Amino acid sequence: MLNGMQDHTTGRAALRGDCERCFGLCCVALPFTASADFARDKKAGTPCPNLQGDHRCGIHARLRQQGYAGCTVYDCFGAGQRVSQVTFGGRDWRSGPPEHARRMFDVFPVVRGLHELLWYLAEALTLPAARPLHADLRRLRQRTEQLAGGTPGELAALDVAAHRQEVNALLLRTSELVRAGVRGRRRNRRGADLMGARLKGADLRGANLRGAYLIAADLTGADLRGADLIGADLRDADLTDADLTGAFFLTQPQLNAARGSAGTRLPKTLTRPVHWAAGR
Template sequence: MVTLELRADCGRCAGLCCVAPAFARSADFAIDKPAGRPCPNLAEDFRCGIHERLPEKGFRGCVVFDCFGAGQQVTQVTFGGRDWRGAPGAAGQMFAVLPVMRQIHELLWYVSQALELPAARRLRPRLEAALEEATALAGGTPDELLALDVAEFRGKVNPLLVKASELARAGTRRADHRGANLMGRRMRGADLRGASLRGAVLIGADLRGADLRTADFTGADLRGADLRGADLTGALFLTESQVKAAVTDETTRR
């Protein structure tokens, strides 16, 4: 089975995330940008001209975005190394394929993480089958990718990920905060070992010193959440982009 790269490699992409999506002026983006229009900070070499100064320039949303390697997959594999500047006739299709590929790569990342959980070893055959199917989907043609019902595929994979999480969190407190609105909530020092925080909104939450060992962070919104002194050891499905979105320091344990 082909193994796909699940970490962004901007040097092998064509700045797709700087062109394809729309930006709305907000705390995360300093400007309004319609879909399909290059960000004014995008350089000729497809690099960000303000990469080292994104937060101070008002582009925190760019800092926390993660394509899970979908950008280089679309550029180098799906479109065989072409880019939207050199092949303007294919640009619209490239931009449309990117969010589909990103969802596939995100699922691949989650499944890969689940396969590393010793407690979920009895699910390994099904997880490996899901990994193989997702990898095959990622290798499809532009037309095949655009015709794909990603929601349907996600519906097949999610129950496996939920079960893997339950097995990994067995024996802990396992508080259920799935989809909870915890925006700005004061949870300093809280015992959240093994909690399900899947899809929880934790924007600006005070989680300083909280015990978050083996907590499930699938899809949780951690923008501005204060994790200083928190213990994230063994946290499940916690992405680097989620960590970047939060407030951390040298006392944050992972």
């Protein structure tokens, strides 16, 4: 047990957002900019006008139709319920003085960043090819969990970027081991500008697509088995009938931002976005 919460590192189920146990933190703490993703501007620390008194979204079933597609893409990796129920002991941001709310809003993105790292570390420990690194991965996973379980003051002072660099170095070594086992040419497109690229049916098995810009790329029928997709920008990318089985370091928010179909093959740990069936 850490800070009163079950150890998050026992599985990834606890690294998924649970809005029922959160005080609507993503709807208050984060800023919105009027765009295709958000219908209006909203300052950080200001409640979204659609947020109700019970912390539920008043237009949850109509977010995309109402111009809030960005809300359907976002996932806090379980940080919302942790900050709400553990870090701040179940004390609502509405129930205290303004400084209480500000501290909660400041801490939320910090824990979210740490939980995202926990997601990657947990996945790395399931990859047989990364077995030589499992001891180091477990060490960093434990350290990350300890940091996420810190007090509000400790979390506010934490240099998440420095810790992320340490974790990323190990995840990169993990990626190299995993992709080395993929037959054929393993393309290195790390950080590549592939916005709008025509990659229909492309053989991207074992490719390094870390941080690649795949916005609106046509990946229809592409083979992405064994590809490293950490940080890849898949906004509006067409994954119709693509094969993503065995792709790793792929997250639910990345999938939610893309387009796909019933024929898109996904890793078992991820869920097919509801809006794919609607063709939106």
